[in-house]
Amino acid sequence: MTLKLMTYNIKNGGGDRLDAIGRVIAGEAPDVVAVQEMRGEPALGAATGMRQLVARSWRGQPVGLLVARHLRVIAAGRVARPFFHAAVWARLATPLGPLTVVGAHLYPYWGRARRAEAGWLAAFIKSQGESVLLADLNTLDPYSDHAVELATLPMPYRRRHLRRLGGGPDVGATALLARRGLVDVFRRCGTGQAWTVPTTRGGGAEFTELRLDYVLATPGVAGRFTGCCVVTGGEAESASDHYPLVARAA
Structure with missing residues (x-):
């Protein structure tokens, strides 16, 4: 028995791209999908035949989970902290x-706020036991240099990824999650292209080739993952400015 997970930022609720987004998801046949930027709470559950759970936003956009019908939902909810999204x-x-x-x-927009939000996620996950985090962390990974990719970004967008003091890449949120024991599944067993933005035809002027989307897992679950990859090609190139990221466990 296997489990296939996906995380996918669909860009501002999907708009007239929703049918394409639904086909991209259905083509991968995931068991669970985390969907970011669900502006207007689009009915992706109906489009994909999955249950749809939505956490409404404080100031940004809702986040959702799509869960395949064969999986039983024991409990569900919203992490009750004031996330921007x-x-x-x-x-x-x-x-x-x-x-x-x-x-x-x-x-x-700001690394310090991301670190605070990452701390809230880490505390919640600690209370849950075996867990997987599927997320657009808007943060570079703490394992690479990043100088080359950041140098190509216009400064208004580059500032989002720089420390306010010292000016180096801000990796505080991902580093915090790693310190709290969460394992980067792509780093452990990923293959192929690592960057998740931008797609070739989905916009994303604020991006260069960056890895912003992650599957992170508690150690006991991380060891069960057998593969992780960015979904490219076909409608994934235009359905959003982010590529989906999928991971398989057995």
């Missing part, structure tokens, strides 16, 4: 055993 969670009966899946979208 939101974080949604569901405790599921899965082939890997009971598992909490958290979908989240961190603050886009």
Whole structure:
């Protein structure tokens, strides 16, 4: 028995791209999808035949989870902290055993706010036991240099990824989650292209080739993952400015 997870930022609610987004999701046949930027709460559950759970936003855009009908939802809700966007969670009966899946979208503009939000996620996940975080963290990974990709961004967008003091890449949110024990699944077993923005035909002037979308897991679950990849090609090139990221566990 396997479990396939996806995280996908659909860009401002999807708009006239919703049918294409639904086809991209259906083509991968995931068991669970975390969806960011669900402006207007589009009915992706109906389009994909999955249950749809939505956490409404404080100031930004809602975040959702799509859950396949064959998985039992034990409990679900919204992480009750004042995220700029939101974080949604569901405790599921899965082939890997009971598992909490958290979908989240961190603050886009300032690293200090992202670190605070990452701390809230880490504290919540600690309370849940075995968990997976599917998220647009809006943060570079803490394992790479990033100088080359950041140098190509116009300064208004580059500032989003720089520390206010010292000017180097701001990786505080991802580094915090790593310190709290969450394992980067792509780093562990990912193959192919690592960057998740921008797509070739989906816009994204604020991006260069950056990895902003992640699957992170508690150690006991991380060891079950057998593969992780960015979904490219076909309608994934134009359905959003982000590529979906998928991971498989057994």
